[in-house]
Amino acid sequence: MVGSRVAAVGKHPPSRRYLLVLSCISLLGSSSWPTSSGPPPRPPPPHHTSPSRRPSASGAAKDVKLAFAKGEPNATFADLPAPALEWEEMAKAPVARLDGAAIQIKNLLYVFAGYGTIDYVHSHVDVYNFTDNTWGGKFDMPKEMAHSHLGVATDGRYIYVISGQYGPQCRGPTSRSFVLDTESKKWDDLPHYLYAPATQLWRGRLHVMGGSKEDRHEPGTEHWSLAVKDGKALENEWRSEIQIPLGGPHRACVVANDKLLVIGGQEGDFMAKPGSPIFKCSRRNEVVYDNVYMLDDELKWKELTPMPKPDSHIEFAWVIVNNSIVIAGGTTEKHPLTKKMILVGELFRFNLDTLEWSVIGKMPYRVKTTLVGFWDGWLYFTSGQRDRGPDDPAPRNVLGTTWRTRLRLE
Numbered sequence: 248m249v250g251s252r253v254a255a256v257g258k259h260p261p262s263r264r265y266l267l268v269l270s271c272i273s274l275l276g277s278s279s280w281p282t283s284s285g286p287p288p289r290p291p292p293p294h295h296t297s298p299s300r301r302p303s304a305s306g307a308a309k310d311v312k313l314a315f316a317k318g319e320p321n322a323t324f325a326d327l328p329a330p331a332l333e334w335e336e337m338a339k340a341p342v343a344r345l346d347g348a349a350i351q352i353k354n355l356l357y358v359f360a361g362y363g364t365i366d367y368v369h370s371h372v373d374v375y376n377f378t379d380n381t382w383g384g385k386f387d388m389p390k391e392m393a394h395s396h397l398g399v400a401t402d403g404r405y406i407y408v409i410s411g412q413y414g415p416q417c418r419g420p421t422s423r424s425f426v427l428d429t430e431s432k433k434w435d436d437l438p439h440y441l442y443a444p445a446t447q448l449w450r451g452r453l454h455v456m457g458g459s460k461e462d463r464h465e466p467g468t469e470h471w472s473l474a475v476k477d478g479k480a481l482e483n484e485w486r487s488e489i490q491i492p493l494g495g496p497h498r499a500c501v502v503a504n505d506k507l508l509v510i511g512g513q514e515g516d517f518m519a520k521p522g523s524p525i526f527k528c529s530r531r532n533e534v535v536y537d538n539v540y541m542l543d544d545e546l547k548w549k550e551l552t553p554m555p556k557p558d559s560h561i562e563f564a565w566v567i568v569n570n571s572i573v574i575a576g577g578t579t580e581k582h583p584l585t586k587k588m589i590l591v592g593e594l595f596r597f598n599l600d601t602l603e604w605s606v607i608g609k610m611p612y613r614v615k616t617t618l619v620g621f622w623d624g625w626l627y628f629t630s631g632q633r634d635r636g637p638d639d640p641a642p643r644n645v646l647g648t649t650w651r652t653r654l655r656l657e
């Protein structure tokens with residue numbers, strides 16, 4: 248019922264040149280982020296105070312022109328009309344985190360790593376229990392494991408963690424990959440891989456694809472797979488698979504109805520300032536995707552109906568509920584005039600029966616790289632980086648805040 252973000256293991260790096268999917272650090276707008284010990288974030292604004300600025304279909308061109316004249320975004324950059332939902336605030340995560348990873352196994356959400364601030368990264372796992380709605384069971388990650396931009400998947404017991412960025416700011420990738428046995432809480436080595444790719448377990452193979460190359464910016468379109476079972480690689484080498492049509496990080500990678508889907512994401516990312524001893528992040532051009540690609544028996548990528556707007560930073564922001572993929576928040580194209588990053592505050596639904604998208608609700612605030620789970624009729628999200636307020640969709644505080652809302656999809 249819950250679309251577990253699933254995967255498996257590998258052995259030996261495919262090729263050093265191909266680091267995959269680095270997710271971005273978006274933050275960078277604010278020079279320092281609050282940590283969990285900082286002041287609590289302001290309560291989110293109610294949804295209805297944030298009117299949609301989407302131009303009507305007729306006269307859209309005129310509306311867009313007017314909007315630009317007033318320095319406002321057009322429909323691509325605006326909030327989409329979305330039903331209000333009732334959200335309940337739950338126990339806050341032990342730490343605030345950005346670009347962390349999350350995997351749900353039954354009633355537990357395992358939340359990995361992430362930035363606390365741009366200069367500080369976490370090296371542990373926090374576990375949220377959906378049955379009693381508490382955080383607990385913190386345990387360490389291996390010292391050599393990456394801290395952000397991880398590719399993660401599970402088979403329901405073992406959690407496979409592929410490469411990622413090692414350290415804070417805009418440092419480079421590690422090729423180290425690991426597997427966690429969630430029953431014994433023991434970690435094991437996996438064959439090396441580079442950077443945080445779109446990752447899924449599909450038909451007994453761990454698939455990793457896309458992402459960015461070592462410089463964090465250049466998109467990779469490579470796609471590799473490795474046979475895995477019960478936390479062990481069954482092969483010594485990664486196998487080259489059909490390239491994905493668009494490379495880049497921060498995409499949702501989902502297996503549903505025995506098909507592999509890659510949704511949204513972006514091309515380009517922040518990269519380290521040349522010569523900076525701390526690998527200081529500096530912004531580069533980014534293009535955000537609305538594309539949806541699917542791989543099935545034909546082993547040929549098919550393009551499905553695009554998302555309602557371009558959306559990135561959603562790698563752990565999805566669940567499968569009643570044969571629909573639900574995606575929470577993200578980032579869309581930057582504002583064409585201010586060039587600021589624009590966060591997304593909608594809940595999207597991709598109905599796997601009709602292959603159509605809809606907007607099913609508004610979140611308490613716009614948020615990127617949030618971590619989503621579903622249990623007993625409730626949709627949960629925790630962590631990520633939220634907006635500056637109802638009228639300013641640019642990124643601000645990095646949070647550990649957790650919310651839930653009742654979700655019913657017929």
Ligand SMILES: *[C@@H]1O[C@H](CO)[C@@H](O)[C@H](O)[C@H]1NC(C)=O
Nearest residue numbers: 307308311321322323324583
């Ligand atoms: C919004 O503006 C961008 C940049 O000018 C343009 O590419 C896009 O088509 C516009 N979107 C709509 C819905 O008008």
Ligand SMILES: *[C@@H]1O[C@H](CO)[C@@H](O)[C@H](O)[C@H]1NC(C)=O
Nearest residue numbers: 355376377378379380383384
């Ligand atoms: C989750 O909470 C339930 C209810 O308190 C408890 O029975 C269960 O042991 C908890 N699970 C873990 C792994 O802590």
Ligand SMILES: *[C@@H]1O[C@H](CO)[C@@H](O)[C@H](O)[C@H]1NC(C)=O
Nearest residue numbers: 568569624625654655656657
């Ligand atoms: C899933 O669909 C079934 C049948 O329509 C319905 O009874 C159930 O409430 C739905 N669950 C959710 C979470 O929407």
